Amino acid sequence: MKQQDLFIYNSLSKSKEKFVPITEGAIGMYVCGPTVYSNVHLGNCRTFLSFDLIFRYLKHLGYKVRYVRNITDAGHLENDGESGDDPILKKARLEQLEPMEVVQKYTVDFHTVMAKFNALPPSIEPTATGHIYEQIDIVEKIIEAGFAYEKNGSVYFDVLKFNETNNYGKLSGRQIDDMIANTRELAAQSDKKNPQDFALWKKAEPQHIMRWPSPWSDGFPGWHLECTAMSTKYLGNQFDIHGGGMDLKFPHHECEIAQAEACNHVTPVNYWMHANMLTLNGKKMSKSTGNFILPDDMFTGENNILSKPFSPTVTKFFMYQAHYRSILDFSSDALEASEKGFNRLMDAYRMLSDLNASEKSSVDIEGWRKACYDAMNDDFNSPILIAHLFETVKYANAITEGKETISEKDLALLKQTMHDFLFDVLGLEESVLENSQDGEKLNAAVALLIKLRNKARADKDFAMSDKIRDELASKGIQLKDGKDGTTFSLN
Template sequence: MVRYQDQKLQLYNSLTGEKEIFKSINEGLVGMYVCGPTVYSNVHLGNCRTFISFDMIYRYLQHLGYKVRYVRNITDAGHLTDDADEGEDKISKKARVEKLEPMEIVQQYTLDFHNVLNKFNNLPPNIEPTATGHIVEQIEIIKTIIDNGYAYERNGSIYFNVLKFNEDHEYGKLSGRKLEDMIANTRALDAQSEKDNPQDFALWKKASPAHIMRWPSPWGDGFPGWHLECTVMSSKYLGETFDIHGGGMDLKFPHHECEIAQGEAAHGHSPVNYWLHANMLTLNGKKMSKSTGNSILPEELFTGDNDFMEKAFSPSVVRFFMMQAHYRSVLDFSNDAILAAEKGFNRLSEAIKTIADLTSSKEGSIDVPAWVERCYAAMNDDFNSPILIAELFEGAKMIHAVKEGKQTATAADIELIKETFNAFFYDVLGLETSSKTGSTDSKHLDGAMQLIIDLRTQARANKDWATSDQIRDQLVAAGIQLKDGADGTTYTVK
């Protein structure tokens, strides 16, 4: 269903620092590239937040009726330990420590990445290219940049000439940095450095004799620069200019800044119309860091095997927690915050179950179309998921008011509530409930709970209040709440 023609979607463009009306290059089509992981370790929760945020964006664009080509890369070479042009390749270093081949490391952590995102119910991208699968294309674009006068060779390495580029373009426009300030703040260039200037960055690095991951090139054996990989993979699959480029806020400089420079140097024009950046995730008010021990892996959340949370949490609850903050805002992860999110998630899940029990009337007293419009308005305002969730809670109030007879709704109202709730809860936010997944565990729980509810109903019929209360109280202690209503007894898991 095509909805985008009736919706005024606004995106916050990091390049301009303003919200802008989204207009795709080609009618009905969207090209979106998101920087993927460097696969040398288990994907951490902060990375997951970025990928979950762009999954939500991808889902909403599809919901609006756009045909989206979503490209997210795998970096399997060229990302050095200092995130610039020095140090050891992160994957090669891990391979050396683990005494494995680099591609064994790549395979192991690519599988982990896919497994974790699958548990979070992320949709896979349409194309997932790897850096090592595009070495030929990277060499060719380097030749073009050299021919255009924006790169030079030094001892088998190729460097991008930032000062030359800045004569014709603007280096630093994404991050808001001025080249003259960068130069003034740069320490004196080491006499042994190959670069003409400290701001220059590598397009191709000569491989030392000990460097395992290496490829032949016109300049000798070497490996590509980290920044170049994304320029090549995005332009190959989405074109020299495409609609949306996303990634974490930490990639804005230098990674994305360098991508813009490379794209303009190679093709003569800006590579991306809208730059979107997801913000960071903190843990108990502090930056997540493996070195300080202030970090937690997704699997540790799902199993409860960690020192920060009092219990295990399902992937959908964790995803819901992340959706409760705008993707551009810093989000702090804590035990109290995730517990509160779980309660909210359960309330919305219960509301979805309740929709099936609503009774219609000839006239409705609730304004469902206005509520639907507010849901779209929230997402059209730069994918404002926390406002959308607030509207879903308003929808839950409507549902319970109709069920309790405090409000009335027509059959068309009820169908619109159900359609909208399902669309935003399941399809856009990407959340899952046991009733939606139809899991074996859910079916077993439903069967066991029906037996317990029947036993309690029999006890109440026999005026055995002690047994009835004991069943209710012990279920509460186990995190299961019974609710007695005119249509019988239902349960919710807290």
């Protein structure tokens, strides 16, 4: 149910704008997916989880969302997609595999990791290799419009010609003169009219395995072209939201805008959204320096960077405690604090089922609920939402202790709202431990200790009672005494 106006930070206007979909009640959203030549890393995961949150919330508001997220399995060269090795081919040579074996291996890895994070699959997940025809068709239209040229079997987008009547650089804020000054010398640079021109189609060298016939040569599409082809094929020449990592703003997304405007003569996207990067212990994640960690290494604890394993849900909860547009730093201390917070929140949620309702409420649940929606309607502000959800811990404890009261209607609203935001919007999962055999054993063991502690208190053996409580606390198990008995939580 839609609560109020939704505002989204638009990278194109560099401001928050009221969201108005092209078609009432329906949204088209495209997000640049992974290049599948290696295991998906945490920086990628943060971007995709940011848009999973956005996808979930838009669906929660009642919109019909067509979410398209591609798989880049061809055409993404090194050096900003202009020259060098295709990373998939490079990995195929290293692992002595067919390129499509590499694609399959790491596509499966990507899907497996995202499933562990409980991310929803997109509505459509097209591949670059599955849309070669559409990409050739766009190149032909851009040439016909006068914004591209062929040289030695490759086709390049004429940025200066396009900029005469359009604004190349409007997304990134870059000026053409600055782009010329900062353009690196790349292989086949001499084929270009201007150094900032980018490839729409590349002629394949003899050793290049992945190639397709075209009017210009046997070759492969430019990296930027594939997203223009797939986004417009499934969402139309104009659609609502285009997302990706901050690092894709230039040149990738800038080139997408230019291609689409040159081909279709309309601005393709109304709202451009970009998720920010992750750092690790205050430094940029980098495989070359060893300052990186893969998701599965976090989940198993098999790494030399973090102090202990962290579950996918805790990791995701930690990510959502920062706004998607802010830089987020991973560290053991921050993750451990987030894990404790997550456990407190889950404890509070479970406590709601044991609360006794009164005739009247002394807590303002309607106001609290509105504040939750206000946070998400303000550019999907998950950290503010989570701060409001933590107020439930205070409510649950105060009501349990008889300091506050809650009516049956408000209690039902509180439970439903918590469920909606925790599980439907944030996509969190309750502790795996709770549902495992180990969890059952832990529950039984703590229940026995609580029983022994209750007997000690009844016998006025307060030293033993305190010892049981303190020993459990030292192991991260917090006992809570309430009017309905003693419960425990993991800290």
